[in-house]
Amino acid sequence: MADQTIAISGTKLEGTKGFPMNFVNRMFIDTDPKINEVGDVDLSDLTTGKWAYLGSGINTITPGSNETTTNDAYYDGGGFTDTDVTGKQITFAFSGNRKLGNPAQDYVASKFYGIGTSVKTRVIWVNNGHAVISAATLTAIVPTGGAANAKQTISFTISFNGQPRLAGGELTLTLTSTPTVYSANVDTSKKPTGDEVDLPIKIIDTATQSESASDSHTPSSGSDNGSH
Structure with missing residues (x-):
């Protein structure tokens, strides 16, 4: 069923000026990643x-760049050194409260004992309206914990693998009939213009009636028909 409500005026943040709130940034994780024959995550088809x-x-997300640097002193530097950044590992540390039944959290928690390719996936990081896509590895997973009389906690880190990428067109994420799970589409006919490097992402947070009907009557290939 289509959402029959709309946001109250003034509560939806739009535009690109002023001080942005952290919650406008969003991380999406693929809970059904495709791993190729050599153990790499496929980034070619987001759909x-x-x-x-x-x-x-999730109440805290902390990005990190984990830079590799070199410090070299040259004869023309008067005894001082030059620093060059020769590499980076992009990471995102998450922490919050465990919520059972949430597809993203359940997926991460299920990888607690995982190693190798089982903890590899791909993610879409949306930063102030623009998306970056990357292969990633789930690390430092702590799926539960805390005081006896407190909510269970969860924490983990998403470590990017290799160079992140941009969508080759207009990327749209559309909410499916499964709450908090989105489908992806890239319109490659639309390209950045002028000084734009990429196009802003479109996120549709309401599942369409036709999509909901399709999801409920036509299981995807290789699905378990809803049994978990």
Whole structure:
């Protein structure tokens, strides 16, 4: 069923000026990543993903760049050194409260004992309206914990693998009939113009009636028909 409500005026943040709120940034994780024959995550087709929003229960996201640097002193430097950044590992540390039944959290928690390719996936990071796509590895997963009389906690880190990428057109994420899980589409006929490097992402947070009907009557290939 289509959403029959709309946001109250003034509560929806739009535009690109002023001080942005952190919650406008969003991380989506593919809970059904495709791994090729050599153990790499396929980034070529975003439409095959089940993109679960990592938002519910999450109260802190901390990005990091983990830079590799060299420090060299040259004869013309007067005894002082030059620093060059020769590499980076992009990471995002998440922490919050465990929420059972949330597709993104359940997926991450299920990888607690995982190693190798089982903890590899791909993510879409949306930063102030623009998306970056990357293969990633789930690390430092702590799926539960805390005081006896407190909510269970969860924490983990998403580590990017290799150079992140941009969508080759207009990327749209559309909410499916499964709450907090989105489908992806890239319109490659639309390209950046002028000084734009990429196009802003479109996120549709309401499942369309036709999509909901399709999801409920036509299981995707290789699905378990809803049994978990």
